Structures are given as C-alpha cells and as structure tokens.
Amino acid sequence: MKKLSLLLLCLCGFFPFAHAQEEEGPRVNENAFLVQKEIDVWRTDKTYNSQAAVYACQAVRIHKNWFLTAAHCVYTACSGSQPCTVQITLAEAELRQMARVYHSTSSQRVFIYPGFFPGQNRISSVDVALIRFEPESADFSYEAKKKSVWEPITQETFYARLPDSPETQDQLNASGGRLVSSANLGNSLFRPGIVVPKTVRGEVFYLQAPSDDIYFVEKLQHFISPGFGVRRGNSGGGVFTPQGDLVGLVSSLMYSKNGSASFYDAEGKAVLTLRNARDYFLFTGFNGATMNFIRNKVPSLRVIGADMGFAEPVKKNFEEIVKMINGVSMDF
DSSP: OOOOEEOBOOTTSSOOOBOOOOOOOOOOOGGGGGGEEEEEEEETTSOTTOTTTOEEEEEEEEETTEEEEOHHHHHHHHSTTOOEEEEEEEEESSEEEEEEEEEOSSSOOEEEOTTOOTTGGGGSSOOOEEEEOOGGGSEEEEEEEETTEEEEOOHHHHHHHGGGOHHHHHHHHOOOOEEEEOTTOOSEEEOSOOEEEEEETTEEEEEEOSOSOOEEETTTTEEEEESOOOOTTOTTOEEEOTTSOEEEEOOOOOOOTTSOEEEEOTTSOEEEEETTGGGEEEEEEBOHHHHHHHHHHOTTOEEEETTTTTEEEOOOOHHHHHHHHHOOOEEO
16 A cells, blocks of 8 residues: 655645655554545536536545535535536546446435535534445446556456555445544543545545644534644545544635634524634534434444543633634634
C-alpha cells in the first residue's frame, strides 16, 4: 500500500492544503483511511463534463452498501424529484474501478437528512447524506494504467489482473469502521486528536490537527478546533481519530463579508455568530438526530459514545471556550 502523506496547513484559517516534505506523522491505522472515497455528483440530464453541473466531494464507506457524505454535496443535484448520478471511485491504484449510482424518485439511492436546507443549515449539525450502493444496479467502468495513462479494459481483464494489485484489492475491500456518537454530549474536550484524510487519484493524504484544543460545543452540536482547515473538495469526507474511528464529517461554512459565521437552530433562529470564523475548523459530529438518521438506514453499524473515553467534560460555555482557544470575541 502507498505510504500516507502528511500535509501541513497554514495556521491562519481555511486555506488550501500545501504539500510539504514528508515528516514523521502521528501513529495512525493507515488501512482505516481506505474507506475514504472520491465522488462526483451531477444531474443525470446534464453532461458529466459540464463544469456547473459536477460537484466533486469525498465520502466515507461505512458499510459495503452505504456511503456517508455531506448533504450539501448532493442537495443541488439530487433533492426533490431531481434524478441525479453519483460516481464513486471505488479503487485507483494500478487498476481503477468506478461505479455510477443512479437516483430518482422511483429508485432512491441518495438520502438527505430531512432537516437540511442549503444556506442557513449548511453550518448546522445536519449536513449529512447517505448513498445506497447496490452493485447489481450500478454501472461499472474499469481501467488499467499504462505509462501514466488510464486505458479502458473489460471487466474480465480487470478481475484477471486484480490478484496482481494488492493495493487495488485493499481499496475495494475497505468498508466499515466505528462511528463515535456525540448524542447527549455536553461541552467537552475531545481527547484523541483528529485526522482529516483526503483521497486524491487513489492516494490518501491526511492532515493532523496542530492543536490539542478540540472541543464539542453542546449548543452548536459542532466540534471546533483552532488553526486548522480543509480545502475545497474535502466536503463530505471523514474526520477520524488516528486509529480510524469516525468522529464526524467535513461540512462547509458560509461566511459574511466580515468573515463571520452564523449558527441556526431547528426553527431557523440565529443562535450564535462566530467572528473570524476562518480561524477555526468546525465539523459536524454525530448527534442524536443525525445518528438516528444514519442508523435507521444502516442498522448494523458499530457505534460507541464519545463519553466512553473520547471526551472529557468541561464547565465552560461556547464563549469561554473560544476565548480560551484564541481570544476571539463572540456576538450573541
């Protein structure tokens, strides 16, 4: 298997990844990150190469038949009665296998959390969607790399060559993982640290949080960490512990012109506004509502509560947590 590459991020907010020299990274379970997959989503009636129609995101294979991603990755193309196509890169090493999943009202494959609404809720705790993968109804494509160029091959050729590519096999077989539930969790310090992987053309890169100050904020149902960020295209990917437990998903923030981010409750009322929001990495955890949504579709998941050794309660409110992290003031 390819060695995971460590990427360092500018400590000043949500800026693109910067490739750096490989350094000694955290002790990680490398095989755990093979569940991270690239996906492309578009309206079925649009061409794949239409720049305006294709949404490039990440997803996590939580079960052999289910992928977890961010709702905003699929909402525009797949919400309502809109037929859409989701292309999943299942493996890309010496061989590449991609599958196209087709969603429509008569054949539902994409399930968006019913409380999600783009805009105000993109920074809420419900930016979650599931993709049902049924091999018998998906369209597969197979390719082999020849002098750095991908060439189409038949299914028979792919599987004949597969035993000679253990990395392709590892990627195809990767699924599962344990979800860490934040249901009923109060304000807490998250102990294990976090790793944010990203699959790019078959290679898994990851970011390790540069700070141990990772908090779960009960009022927001969000995790927050200072000086850490992700780049465009990371949406829908997993946020893991170094050992591969899935803590949450990379969502997205919407900023005003002054760089603030507002958080809304289920009724659409503004709860808090975070100034200098680009100075923080906030990601969606699995609270009671989203965890129930996931488990109703995928009941066989392995789940453990964050209070089981992952999180330490703190007697601080959101404003105190933010001031303690970086001295940034809050608007209420």
